[in-house]
Amino acid sequence: xxxxxxxxxxxxxxxxxxxxxxxSPISGHRSVSWYQQTPGQGLQFLFxxxxxxxxxxxxxxxRFSGRQFSNSRSEMNVSTLELGDSAxxxxxxxxxxxxxxxxxxxxxxxLTVV
Amino acid sequence: QQQVKQSPQSLxxxxxxxxxxxxxxxxxxxxxxxxxxxxxxxxxxxxxxIRPDVSEKKEGRFxxxxxxxxxxxxxxxxxxxxxxxATYFCAASNRGRxxxxxxxxxxxxxxxTVWP
Numbered sequence: 109x110x111x112x113x114x115x116x117x118x119x120x121x122x123x124x125x126x127x128x129x130x131x132s133p134i135s136g137h138r139s140v141s142w143y144q145q146t147p148g149q150g151l152q153f154l155f156x157x158x159x160x161x162x163x164x165x166x167x168x169x170x171r172f173s174g175r176q177f178s179n180s181r182s183e184m185n186v187s188t189l190e191l192g193d194s195a196x197x198x199x200x201x202x203x204x205x206x207x208x209x210x211x212x213x214x215x216x217x218x219l220t221v222v
Numbered sequence: 223q224q225q226v227k228q229s230p231q232s233l234x235x236x237x238x239x240x241x242x243x244x245x246x247x248x249x250x251x252x253x254x255x256x257x258x259x260x261x262x263x264x265x266x267x268x269x270x271x272i273r274p275d276v277s278e279k280k281e282g283r284f285x286x287x288x289x290x291x292x293x294x295x296x297x298x299x300x301x302x303x304x305x306x307x308a309t310y311f312c313a314a315s316n317r318g319r320x321x322x323x324x325x326x327x328x329x330x331x332x333x334x335t336v337w338p
Contacts, residue, residue, distance in 0.1 A: 112265070141325070141326075143326075143328075150311075150328055150329070150330045150331060151266070151311065151313075151326075151328035151331075153325040153326065153327070156324075156325060164324070164325050166325065198265050198266070200265070210256060210268040210271060211268065211326070212267075212268070213258075213265030213266050213267065214265050215263065215264050215265050216265050
């Protein structure tokens with residue numbers, strides 16, 4: 109059974125550019141969440157999607173956006189990149205009741221902004 | 223502010239010893255408390271989780287102790303092994319509005335090193 113797949117694994121972008129990260133959840137999982145991980149702030153919640161609807165949003169500026177498709181795949185977009193956006197972006201999926209089954213995280217996309 | 227406070231930041235334990243990591247929270251609405259293990263280059267992996275109606279949960283060498291009145295919970299790793307060397311995160315979540323899903327609030331992590 110394939111796990112959560114995130115692409116690309118590594119990305120280098122220049123300040124001011126925009127970036128799109130992709131997440132394919134485990135087959136059958138309908139819930140997808142995104143987290144940002146940095147040494148300074150730790151793991152911070154970005155968004156949560158369920159059946160193409162954003163259910164929760166964390167305290168990030170509007171430059172951070174996301175969406176979920178009908179096949180449960182999700183993308184997140186960061187516009188006007190800043191140096192501080194350099195982080196490991198993690199996607200997690202769950203069958204539906206995330207707090208009963210827990211989240212399964214992908215290995216993340218390492219974004220470096222220069 | 224940090225919703226879940228985790229300590230210690232780093233921990234060094236001898237093989238066969240007990241590793242103990244502590245977490246504290248303030249929000250009494252939290253009703254799900256998982257622990258995650260993360261190896262370098264990998265995403266966090268769910269180790270064990272507990273709900274506040276239970277004071278202890280054990281899975282193999284891993285035990286969560288939960289003290290609802292003190293708003294604290296801890297992870298005990300018995301017979302610690304070098305392969306347990308990783309970063310451990312506690313987390314908490316509460317039922318979202320009209321939804322069974324919810325965001326996880328993570329502690330800052332504990333880097334555990336188990337030496338032979």
